[in-house]
Structure formats: structure tokens, C-alpha cells
Amino acid sequence: MKEKFYITTPIYYASGAPHIGHAFTTIFADVISRYKRLKNFDVFFLTGMDEHGAKIAELAKKTPQEFVDELAEKYIGLWKALEIENNDFIRTTSQRHKNGVLNFFEKLKESGDIYEGFYEGLYCVGCEDFILERNLVNGLCPDHLKKPELIKEKNYFFNLKKYLPVIKEKIEKNKIKIIPESRKNEALNILSGDLPDFSITREKVKWGIPYPFDKNQIIYVWVEALLNYITALDFSIDFSSGEKLKKYWPADVHIIGAEINKFHTIFWPALLMSVNLPLPKKIFIHGLFTINGQKMSKTLGNIIDPEKLAEKFGADAVRYFLISQFPASEHGDIKEGGFVEKYNSDLANGIGNLFERTFTMALKYGADFKSIDEEVKKNSDEIIKKYEFHMENFELYESLREVFILAKFLDRYLNDKNPWTLYKNNPSNQEISKILNSVVFGIETIIKMLNPFMPEKMKNAEIFLNKLKNKEIKDGDKLNLFPRV
Ligand SMILES: [Zn+2]
Numbered sequence: 001m002k003e004k005f006y007i008t009t010p011i012y013y014a015s016g017a018p019h020i021g022h023a024f025t026t027i028f029a030d031v032i033s034r035y036k037r038l039k040n041f042d043v044f045f046l047t048g049m050d051e052h053g054a055k056i057a058e059l060a061k062k063t064p065q066e067f068v069d070e071l072a073e074k075y076i077g078l079w080k081a082l083e084i085e086n087n088d089f090i091r092t093t094s095q096r097h098k099n100g101v102l103n104f105f106e107k108l109k110e111s112g113d114i115y116e117g118f119y120e121g122l123y124c125v126g127c128e129d130f131i132l133e134r135n136l137v138n139g140l141c142p143d144h145l146k147k148p149e150l151i152k153e154k155n156y157f158f159n160l161k162k163y164l165p166v167i168k169e170k171i172e173k174n175k176i177k178i179i180p181e182s183r184k185n186e187a188l189n190i191l192s193g194d195l196p197d198f199s200i201t202r203e204k205v206k207w208g209i210p211y212p213f214d215k216n217q218i219i220y221v222w223v224e225a226l227l228n229y230i231t232a233l234d235f236s237i238d239f240s241s242g243e244k245l246k247k248y249w250p251a252d253v254h255i256i257g258a259e260i261n262k263f264h265t266i267f268w269p270a271l272l273m274s275v276n277l278p279l280p281k282k283i284f285i286h287g288l289f290t291i292n293g294q295k296m297s298k299t300l301g302n303i304i305d306p307e308k309l310a311e312k313f314g315a316d317a318v319r320y321f322l323i324s325q326f327p328a329s330e331h332g333d334i335k336e337g338g339f340v341e342k343y344n345s346d347l348a349n350g351i352g353n354l355f356e357r358t359f360t361m362a363l364k365y366g367a368d369f370k371s372i373d374e375e376v377k378k379n380s381d382e383i384i385k386k387y388e389f390h391m392e393n394f395e396l397y398e399s400l401r402e403v404f405i406l407a408k409f410l411d412r413y414l415n416d417k418n419p420w421t422l423y424k425n426n427p428s429n430q431e432i433s434k435i436l437n438s439v440v441f442g443i444e445t446i447i448k449m450l451n452p453f454m455p456e457k458m459k460n461a462e463i464f465l466n467k468l469k470n471k472e473i474k475d476g477d478k479l480n481l482f483p484r485v
Contacts, residue, residue, distance in 0.1 A: 002042035006248040011048040011228050014068045018078050023306035024322045029255045030084045034452035044248045046232050048090035053221035055125045057207035064207045083315045090232040100231025107275040113159040122148035155199035163270040180329035183285035187265040226268045251280040284394045287331035316454035327397040352482035358439045367436035376438040380445040387449050403449045410442045
């Protein structure tokens with residue numbers, strides 16, 4: 001039986017069209033999913049939409065449902081355009097999600113961790129979260145530049161405090177493994193502060209799932225959203241009966257962005273512990289990025305539409321571009337103008353050129369694809385080991401770096417061995433075929449490594465290479481993998 005691997009992205013908040021940040025997280029998870037599938041894992045890759053909350057009701061010109069339906073179409077269309085192979089797409093307005101949430105709340109109530117209270121605080125609709133006075137900048141939420149509302153209302157609270165010491169210990173001992181270390185420290189930092197119990201319902205918000213034990217309350221959108229990771233697996237009250245839940249839970253990794261650390265590393269484990277469900281094994285938290293040195297924002301007009309980018313450069317190039325900018329564990333900057341340059345230098349003149357000239361020579365000089373140079377084999381094997389190490393640790397940027405080390409080595413090897421001069425001096429020199437066989441071997445290693453990143457291009461390269469080996473390529477046939485832009 002195949003080993004399972006359950007990977008998720010956050011469900012994206014349906015407050016606007018998808019931007020490059022959503023594309024980044026989803027591509028990141030997709031690359032890991034594809035890598036794991038190639039390693040013969042039974043992968044379940046979940047993404048979806050978070051469709052409730054005050055902000056959405058506020059934004060909707062028609063009904064909130066119509067508003068989120070339209071947006072969901074956009075997201076689904078983008079994932080197709082970017083070759084995302086998710087196994088499921090969960091929407092929080094779907095009946096199956098609502099069923100799962102209500103089942104979860106039955107369990108939560110049984111646990112005795114819910115109590116009635118009264119909340120008074122400043123609420124930022126943009127964050128869908130309460131915000132402390134001391135975190136305001138000039139009276140505004142620093143992330144949304146909006147004045148928070150003073151809310152005074154009856155809420156139901158979750159006894160978070162009860163679980164904090166255990167969570168702290170689990171994070172410290174990597175029982176909940178938070179990657180990278182800097183985000184783990186961030187979570188521990190939050191835990192060392194005075195973290196209050198959080199309310200799991202809202203009185204004034206109307207767009208959401210009604211709280212089953214008090215009709216005047218709606219379930220807090222954040223709690224409900226976190227539950228998507230198990231409602232997509234058909235969470236039921238008797239959770240031993242759900243086939244999918246039994247098979248895939250706990251998640252092997254949640255991929256999230258740094259802005260939602262607290263919800264995933266503290267609130268989510270506490271809720272799971274309350275109903276006796278196992279905790280996610282790993283949480284990978286990627287850094288946030290700026291566009292051309294500035295925070296992404298509608299007002300600045302620097303939001304890049306990933307769909308347009310894919311139309312212009314192709315999905316594979318966009319996938320490559322986003323992952324190869326900076327290590328995901330750090331914050332980084334996307335230079336919009338740098339796209340063309342990077343495409344031409346890394347793909348057109350780099351990988352594309354190496355493939356093209358090797359295949360052309362292999363055809364012209366009649367490579368037999370038999371004996372290969374030990375030096376090339378050894379080098380390729382060593383690099384693939386490093387690549388796999390990085391992939392297993394979600395270091396995709398670092399994995400790509402290994403691929404390019406091999407590509408540069410092969411370029412140098414070709415130049416040093418100089419098969420074209422050897423051919424000119426003596427076309428029947430046996431050495432020529434061996435040189436080209438060796439580079440082709442290295443290229444096959446590159447194809448294997450790049451496959452999760454650029455699936456379509458690597459498939460084309462593989463098909464071309466197989467034809468070449470079977471002598472089905474005619475003189476003048478070109479692969480033309482990455483035409484210059
Ligand atoms: Zn805010």
C-alpha cells in the first residue's frame with residue numbers, strides 16, 4: 001500500500017481576485033505534491049475558499065453567495081491555468097463543509113471547553129480579528145489602514161488557556177514541527193505573552209454558519225475556516241467512521257503564510273486537542289513578499305495578475321519564476337521587470353539552450369546512448385541527493401539551485417570536451433558519442449528534478465528525447481523548449 005501524504009494551502013479569503021501571493025502559495029504546495037506523487041505517495045492536496053465573514057457581506061454588491069460564486073470560479077480557473085493538480089477544492093459555503101462544522105461543534109460542546117462571555121474590543125473587519133489598542137498606528141489597523149470598530153457583544157468563548165502549556169511543549173519539542181525555525185520562535189513568542197481565550201462566535205456578523213446552540217450567534221469565521229482541513233475529509237461526529245479522515249488525517253504539512261501563524265500553530269492545535277484529534281505533523285510558514293520593494297496593495301496598483309503572466313510567459317515559466325526568486329522561509333521581493341531577464345537567462349539561454357544544442361549534436365554526430373562518463377554520473381547522482389534533501393525539507397528554492405549547478409557543470413563539460421572539434425578532426429572518433437551520451441544522462445537527471453516545477457515543459461523534453469533515442473527525429477526538428485521573449 002502507498003504511504004499517504006496530506007498537504008494543504010490555506011483556504012483563500014474570498015475578498016477579491018487572486019493575486020501573485022495566492023499563486024505563490026498554491027504553486028509551492030503543488031510542486032511538493034507532484035514531487036511526492038513521483039515518489040509514489042498517495043497524495044491528497046487540498047486548497048479552497050474561505051467565503052464567510054463580515055467583510056464579504058460588506059463587499060458583495062449582489063448577494064454574498066453570488067459574490068463568492070463568481071470569485072470561486074476565478075480561483076478555480078487560475079489553478080487550471082497554472083497547472084495546479086489539487087485533489088479537492090473546499091468551499092466554506094458548501095453543504096459538506098457546514099455539516100462537518102456542525103459535527104465538530106457537537107464534539108467541542110461535549111468537551112466542556114465552551115463558555116458564555118461578554119466581549120468588548122476593537123475589531124478590524126479587514127483582519128476579521130480583534131486588534132489591541134497598542135497595535136494600532138494612528139488609530140488605524142496597520143495592515144488595512146482602516147479604523148477598527150468598537151464591538152461590545154455576547155460571545156461564546158473557547159478555553160484556549162487550558163491547552164497553551166501543552167501546545168508550547170509540543171512546539172518546543174517539534175511534536176508540531178514549525179518550519180522554519182524563525183517562525184517557530186515567533187509562535188513561541190506569542191505563546192509567552194498573555195494570550196486570552198478566543199471567542200468562537202459573533203453576534204453582529206450575519207454571513208456565516210449559525211451557531212447551533214444559540215440562534216443569535218454565528219460561528220466565528222476563523223474557527224470555521226480552520227475546520228476546512230477536516231471537513232474536506234468528511235469529518236463526522238463518529239470520526240472513526242469517515243474513510244477519508246481515517247486515511248489522510250493528520251495533515252503531513254499545512255503550507256501557510258507568515259501572517260496567519262497564530263491561527264495555525266496555536267488556535268488550530270488547541271481546537272483539535274479539544275475533540276481528541278491528532279495534530280498536524282508539520283506547518284511550513286513562508287515569508288511574505290513585496291512587489292518592486294513595496295507592499296502589495298490595490299491603492300499602489302502594484303498587484304500582479306498571475307493569469308495575465310501565465311498568458312504571456314506560459315504556466316511553467318510563472319511557476320519557475322515565483323519559486324526561484326528567494327528562499328520561501330524568508331521575506332522577499334518580486335521584481336516585476338526582472339521576469340523577462342530571468343526567463344531569458346535561466347530558461348531560454350540556460351536550460352533551453354543546453355537541451356537544444358546537446359540534442360542537435362546527438363542527432364548530427366550519431367550518439368548511441370550507451371556508455372557514459374563516470375565523472376558525469378557521479379556528479380549527477382550527488383546533485384540529485386542534495387536536491388532530494390532540500391525537497392524533503394520544503395526548500396524548493398534551494399532545490400532549484402542544485403538543478404542549475406548541474407546544468408552549469410554540463411555546459412562546462414561540453415565546452416571542455418569540445419565534441420564539435422573532435423568531430424571535425426575525425427567523425428568516427430568513439431569519444432564523441434560517449435561525451436554526448438553523458439550530457440544526455442545529465443539532462444535526464446535535470447528533467448527528473450524539474451518535473452514538479454515545470455511539468456509541461458519537462459514532459460515535452462522527455463518526449464523529444466525518447467524520439468531522439470528511437471531515431472524518430474528528423475534533421476531540423478527542434479524542441480524549442482523556451483523560446484526567447
Ligand atoms: Zn486589519
